[in-house]
Amino acid sequence: MTHSKETTLSRRSVLKGIAGLTAFFALPVSVRPVAAQTKLPFIVSRYPTVDAWIRIDPEGIVHVFSGKAELGQGIQTAITQIVAEELDLPVELVRMVDPDTGVSPEEFYTAGSTSIETSGMALRHASAEIRDYLVGMAAEKAGVEKSGIRAENGELTASNGVRTTYWSLVEGQEINFDITGEVAPKAPSEFQLVGKPQPRIDLPAKFTGEASYISDIRLPGMVHGRVVRPPAPVFSLTSVASGSVEAMEGVISVVRNGSFLGVVAEREDQAVAAAEALAEAAEWDIPKIEPSMEDLPEQIKSLPSTEEVFVNEGDVSPAGGQRFEAAYFRPFHAHAAVSPSCALAQFEGETLTVWSHTQGVFPARRDMANALSMPEENVRVIHAHGAGCFGHNGADDVAMDAALLARATGRPVRVMWSRQDELAHSPFGSAMRIEISAELGADAKLRSYDHTVWSGVHGARPGFQFYMQEKEGSGFMPIWSTGDGVEAYAPRDIPPMFGGGAERNGEPIYDIPNRKLTKYLLSKMPLRVSAMRGLGAYANHFAMESFIDEVAFGIDADPVEFRLRHLSDPRYRAVVERAAEAANWTGRSTRKGYGRGFSFGRYKNRSGIFAIVVDVNVDLDSGEVAIPKVAAAVDVGQVINPDGVINQIEGGIIQSLSWTMMEEVAYDGAGITSTDWSSYPILSVAQAPEVDIRLIDRPDMPPVGAGEASQGPTASALANAIFDATGARVRDMPLRPEKILAAMQA
Amino acid sequence: MVEFQLNGKAVSSGTGEDVPLLFALREEFSLNGPKFGCGSGQCGACTVLVDGQAVQSCVTPLSAAAGSEVVSLEGLSAGGTLHAVQQAFLDEQAAQCGYCSNGMIMRAVELLSANPAASDAEIRDGMDGVLCRCGAQARVLKAIKRAQSQL
Ligand code: FES
Ligand code: FES
Numbered sequence: 001m002t003h004s005k006e007t008t009l010s011r012r013s014v015l016k017g018i019a020g021l022t023a024f025f026a027l028p029v030s031v032r033p034v035a036a037q038t039k040l041p042f043i044v045s046r047y048p049t050v051d052a053w054i055r056i057d058p059e060g061i062v063h064v065f066s067g068k069a070e071l072g073q074g075i076q077t078a079i080t081q082i083v084a085e086e087l088d089l090p091v092e093l094v095r096m097v098d099p100d101t102g103v104s105p106e107e108f109y110t111a112g113s114t115s116i117e118t119s120g121m122a123l124r125h126a127s128a129e130i131r132d133y134l135v136g137m138a139a140e141k142a143g144v145e146k147s148g149i150r151a152e153n154g155e156l157t158a159s160n161g162v163r164t165t166y167w168s169l170v171e172g173q174e175i176n177f178d179i180t181g182e183v184a185p186k187a188p189s190e191f192q193l194v195g196k197p198q199p200r201i202d203l204p205a206k207f208t209g210e211a212s213y214i215s216d217i218r219l220p221g222m223v224h225g226r227v228v229r230p231p232a233p234v235f236s237l238t239s240v241a242s243g244s245v246e247a248m249e250g251v252i253s254v255v256r257n258g259s260f261l262g263v264v265a266e267r268e269d270q271a272v273a274a275a276e277a278l279a280e281a282a283e284w285d286i287p288k289i290e291p292s293m294e295d296l297p298e299q300i301k302s303l304p305s306t307e308e309v310f311v312n313e314g315d316v317s318p319a320g321g322q323r324f325e326a327a328y329f330r331p332f333h334a335h336a337a338v339s340p341s342c343a344l345a346q347f348e349g350e351t352l353t354v355w356s357h358t359q360g361v362f363p364a365r366r367d368m369a370n371a372l373s374m375p376e377e378n379v380r381v382i383h384a385h386g387a388g389c390f391g392h393n394g395a396d397d398v399a400m401d402a403a404l405l406a407r408a409t410g411r412p413v414r415v416m417w418s419r420q421d422e423l424a425h426s427p428f429g430s431a432m433r434i435e436i437s438a439e440l441g442a443d444a445k446l447r448s449y450d451h452t453v454w455s456g457v458h459g460a461r462p463g464f465q466f467y468m469q470e471k472e473g474s475g476f477m478p479i480w481s482t483g484d485g486v487e488a489y490a491p492r493d494i495p496p497m498f499g500g501g502a503e504r505n506g507e508p509i510y511d512i513p514n515r516k517l518t519k520y521l522l523s524k525m526p527l528r529v530s531a532m533r534g535l536g537a538y539a540n541h542f543a544m545e546s547f548i549d550e551v552a553f554g555i556d557a558d559p560v561e562f563r564l565r566h567l568s569d570p571r572y573r574a575v576v577e578r579a580a581e582a583a584n585w586t587g588r589s590t591r592k593g594y595g596r597g598f599s600f601g602r603y604k605n606r607s608g609i610f611a612i613v614v615d616v617n618v619d620l621d622s623g624e625v626a627i628p629k630v631a632a633a634v635d636v637g638q639v640i641n642p643d644g645v646i647n648q649i650e651g652g653i654i655q656s657l658s659w660t661m662m663e664e665v666a667y668d669g670a671g672i673t674s675t676d677w678s679s680y681p682i683l684s685v686a687q688a689p690e691v692d693i694r695l696i697d698r699p700d701m702p703p704v705g706a707g708e709a710s711q712g713p714t715a716s717a718l719a720n721a722i723f724d725a726t727g728a729r730v731r732d733m734p735l736r737p738e739k740i741l742a743a744m745q746a
Numbered sequence: 747m748v749e750f751q752l753n754g755k756a757v758s759s760g761t762g763e764d765v766p767l768l769f770a771l772r773e774e775f776s777l778n779g780p781k782f783g784c785g786s787g788q789c790g791a792c793t794v795l796v797d798g799q800a801v802q803s804c805v806t807p808l809s810a811a812a813g814s815e816v817v818s819l820e821g822l823s824a825g826g827t828l829h830a831v832q833q834a835f836l837d838e839q840a841a842q843c844g845y846c847s848n849g850m851i852m853r854a855v856e857l858l859s860a861n862p863a864a865s866d867a868e869i870r871d872g873m874d875g876v877l878c879r880c881g882a883q884a885r886v887l888k889a890i891k892r893a894q895s896q897l
Contacts, residue, residue, distance in 0.1 A: 072843025072880055199839060206844030207832050207851065209779030209819035216778040269761070269769040272785070338783050338791060338845045338879045387845035388880040419784040643839055647885070651842050654881030677788040677877060685850075685873035688883030 040181040041121045047105040051176040053126040054083065058171040060154065062087060064096045064123060067107025068115040069359060070202060072388040073707050074644040075115045077200045081640055082120050085193045086127030086185055087166070088151040091201065099361045099383040109360035109461065111391075111531065112499055113607055113705025116640060120703065128185040130175060138164050188638065188699035195699065197643035202385070214357050214384035215342045219412040222344070223252055225405035226275035226415065227262040227478065230284045231424035232671035233528045235481070237261055240282040248274050255408040258483030259284075262401065264409050268416070275418075288669045289526045296526070297329045297732060300433045300454050305520040310496065311507045314514030316450040322440040324551050329732045330539035332527055332665035333429040334680055339387035340417035341394030341426070345402035347410060351378045356399040357386025363463020364396055368403060371474040371486045390655070391532035394426040396462045400476035420675040425477065428665050429532030430456035430525060432502065434543035438512075444555060445565050448514035451544065455502035456525035458535035460491035468492050477528070493521050494535060499604035505537035505712060508544060509602050510566035527667060533655070534711040537603060539733075541712020542660070542719065545599040546731065549720040558587050559598045559720065571635055574696060575609045576600050578633035582694045583613035588724050593620050595725025599717035601709075608709030609635040612653065614717040615689075618725040620744070623737030625722060627657060627689040634693065634709060637701035645706045646693045652710035653691060658683035660715040664734050750811045753821030763809035767801075768792045770808045771818060779819025779848050783877070790849030790876030794818045800856035819848045822855065831855050834893035835886075842880035849876040854890045858897055866891075 047053065055063045064083050070076045076096040084091045097103065099110075107119055132146075135156065139146045142158030150157045154166045188195070206212045229235060237259040245263060246254050250270030255262045263278050265271040291299040344355040352374065358364045361381040369376040381399070389395055394417055402415040417425070432455040441447035462475030473489030474480070480488050493501030500506075503519040532538075552562035560580045567573050579585075580598070589595045595618065600611040612632040618625050634649050662681055666674040674680040715733070723729045728743035749758040752775060761770040766785075771777045771794065780803050783791030787805040794803045795817040796810070822829040828836070831854045841847045850873070857864060857872040864872060869890050878886065 072841075072845075074842070199836065200841075203836060203839065203841060203844060206841065207819075207835050207847055208823050208828070209777065209848065211778045213778070213781075213845065215782065218776070267761070267769070268773055269765045272769075336879055338789060338843075338877055339781065340783070386843070388843035390879070416782060419786065419788075647839060647842060647882075650884060651881030654883055655879070658881075676786060677784060682877060682879060683883065685876060685878070685883045685886055686870035688887060691884045 040125055040179065041118045043105065043107055043118050044122050044125065044179050047122070048178045049176045050126045050130050050179055051174070052105050053123055054130055056130070056166055056170045056175065058167045060093065060167050062089065062094045064094060065104045066096065066119045066123065067099050067105050067362065068119040069099050069110040069383045070385055071110060071359065073648055074200050074641065075110070076202060077198055078116060078640040078644055079120055079123055080201060081193045081198050082124050083127045085191060086124055087131050089154055091193065091198065093154060101361050101365045101381045104361070106362040109363065111359055113603065113707040113709070116703045116705055120640070124185045125181060126179050129179055129183045132183040133175065133177065134166055134169050137169050194640050195638070195642065195697065198641045200644070212385055213339070214344070214355055214386050215339065215416060217344055217355055217384060217414070219344060219346060219414070222412045222414050223264050223266055223409070224268040224271035224415070225262055225264045225402060225413040226271045226418070227260070227401045228275055228278045228282055229421070229425060230286055230671055231420065231675055232286045232289065234287050235259060236285045238283045238285050240278070242278060242281055245274050245277045245281060248277060252411070253409055254278065255405055257404065257408070259481040260404060260478060262405050264405050264411065264413060286670050289667055289671070290669070291526060292669070293667055296431055297433065300431060300522070303522045304524055305454065305522045308519050308521065309516070310500070310503050310519060311515055311517035314448070316448040316514050316516045319439060319447065321442065321447060322555070323437065324547070324554060325435070325437040326547055326550060326731060328434045328539070328543035328546060330432040330542065331733060332431045332529070333532060333659055333663055334423055334665050334674070335390050335393035335426055335532055336423060336680060336682060337387040337389050337393055340419055340422040341398040342386065342414070342416040343399035343402040344412065344414045345399065345406040346412035347406050351380070352403060352406070353380045353382065354399050354403055355382050355384050357384060357389065357395045358399060359389065359392070359395070360461060360463055363461065363466070364399065366466055367462035367474050367476060368400065371400070371476055371479045371484070372403065372407070391429065392427050392461045392530035394422055396475065397425065397477045400478040404478060404482065419677070423675045423680055424672040427460060427528045427530035430458060430502070430529040432536065432539040434539060436543060436547045438547070438551065440551070440555065444557070446510065446512045446551065449508050449512045450516045451506045451540070452518040452520070453502050453506055453536065453540060454520045454522060455536060456522050456529040457491045457493045458501035458529070458531050459494040460530040464491070465489040500536065502536040504535045504540065504604060505601065506540040506544070507605060509572065509605050510563070511568055512566060527665065527672070534603070534708040537708065538656070538659070538712045538715060541599070541601050542715040542733065545601065545713060545716030546719045549597070549716070549723065550729065560585055563598070563600055571609060571698070572602070575611045575633045575635050578694050578696060579611035579613055579631060582633060582692055583631035585613060593618055593725055595721040595723065597717040597720030597722070597724055599713035599720060601713040603709040607704045608706050610649070610709040610713050612710065612713050612717045614714065614721045616718070616721040616725050618722060618740065620726065623740040625661060625735070625737070625740070627687070627718070629690045629692070631692040632694070632710065633696060634706065635696040635698060636704050636706045636709065637698050638703040639695060639697045640703055642695055642697070645695060648706040649693055649710045650691045652708065653714045654683060654688055656711045656714035657689070657718060660718050660733055660735055662734050662736065748808050748812045750813060751815040753817055753824055759808055761808060764807050766804050767794070767806045767808050767811055768803035771803060777818050777820055781845060781848055788875065790853060791846060793849040793852040793876070795852060795856060798856065798859065800853045819851060822851070829855060830896045831858065831890070831893040834889040834896065838885050838889040838892060840885035840889035841882050846876065846878040846882070850878070850886050854893065858890070858894055862894070862897060864894065
């Protein structure tokens, strides 16, 4: 332990951590050290000192540094609870600092529902050790044993009555010792805050109109930029007569760099009007987009691909039992945040500061610096809250738009995309095709299960190339069309150590002895694709759990009982049984037009465990589906904030119903045609079901994320419910009325 | 110059008459409550009350506010006390990212003041055109019912 006399909290240890990260980047994925050997999360080895994570301000506030960003998932609240718990403080005295490459630990991306497992656990240990350290100081001062000190609200009271506070103890001290893992955090039985519902700390400001979002940031001297592009993934600018646009009121400049075309104006409304005029004045060359939307479900199998087998246990070839086969399809889905993406960028001399709602400030910085040929230390990326993004949407790209316009004009530039930009230019969740075949054994249980998926990549975020040993190119779309000569990096899919990409959840967690999982990763998709909530898990779950329902129906088995036949793990059984109980499950519906669908899954086969019953009423003449009620059960290990978990699970359910029932990116040969809310409709308030979620708390189990657990199972439960109501098995998403009617007639 | 009342204060705006009210409120008056979502009247993120009516300020020209009483999300809790609808949204934690909350809250305020005894179906219909991507829809409905019982 060091205990220096410096009065300012130095950034030494933070910088040490950053230097360590260079090595992290340089290591090939396969030989990167794994954290499993120690109970401390891996990230602690990169940021070993407590002050990289927590700094106590003598004014009476604890500042918390994390690389994990608030995306509307409530991570700031959950982490605040963890820190406040270990320090015996009320949550009001704990403040999370938004991720900032200038001060925060580098923690990869806020993705994959892993923030609690990594950042949360690092902070739990750091907090416990700081508390122990300060209690030690107080004990020494009072001349008592550590056990004679009681901590409450930052006050430390010794058994002999001597009192001090965290705040006075840290005055003039630098608390920057190494996290050892030797101080045990509280046992779950001692928790006061963790495990109890905590209202979200950021919502009061958001409900009263206080500046909360990136779009609320106003820099001195700020101007407004817009970028003009046709709604296509690939395009080149052939001509633009911009003279009349330059003459428009408030226009500062029209910026053209290769096919990158933007405008900067004094006021936002002026930038919007100028961008519209500029779009009119521009001529584009757009290569034909193929295969067409109509042909994609079949032709997706003949696109160029590489094959990879992830699981091959036993033998899935026919062995004389009853066989089942089916194929499923997921279209392209849009992230479709309610706010279009927004960013601000400011050059001051050689340095660039960017405000962004990116999910990874450090990877974004590295990619941006590389793409703009700047030293990385001259770029700072600061996170600010945006609307719920649900994966790699336009957040990063708009930041590059702002940086390019700021570079061209020398002014601090704010760019907010239009609704059309958001729906046409954000990367999409990949279209996927899944084929499953399986065979029943003599014991009426599945003896084999063979799952094959065709898909584009599920991870092409800026900066990810550096983690994957690709050094060329950029993940920022705007730079590709400039004359700067920086191309898109060749994305690979998310590797299994992060839960996999297209193949995620393609392996069943059921007890099936013979199993195979194959992925055909498509290298060239008609539209640009990247990470969207759940990655491949959403469609794999949809297919697998629709399939399980089909098999159960085929042998006249109850869908819940059939799943339980293949589940021996007591946690899995508990979740299935709890969901069935919450829904008063009594089997399939006997009433035509009303149906119930069941589904079950464990996200990434190692994260949140989830089961759901969806009820539907289907109008047998129109095929319209109404969803009156859903009931679900979830086990995410130790629960930090029960209401936070329920909110995440509920949000995932409702969003998944929207994706599955109604959403599909539409395009023709020249571009994306679903570019507003009428051509890309999402579930309305009026269509929302009543939601009943049962939480199974496992205080002694490690906490895992809840953000993506409900996405896939909900999709299949909906399909299964529609089948139950109508006899129509729709395997091709979205489950729109016309497809339901067609399947009913088939 | 367009003159109107904004959250209880007399104001005048020199931003052009045809400029969408949303941009004037955000830029000239530095409000954050009304938000840009689509700019075409489809999502409700920009909702403000004009003479008690919930309007989409992205498709309302500034001139339409002349002589009117405009209330934004900020104005609901102007006296320091939350409006019953805001309180109910907090009590139900009826948001994830909260970007839709302005539209949800403003529309609900209008709905409950026009029809305090609104039925479940009327509440659902009344929220038409205010979009949420995070899946807070069910909680929003609960929050409106809670506010209804408090008002
Ligand atoms: S921003 Fe006004 S309705 Fe969408
Ligand atoms: S809470 Fe995010 S859009 Fe509604």
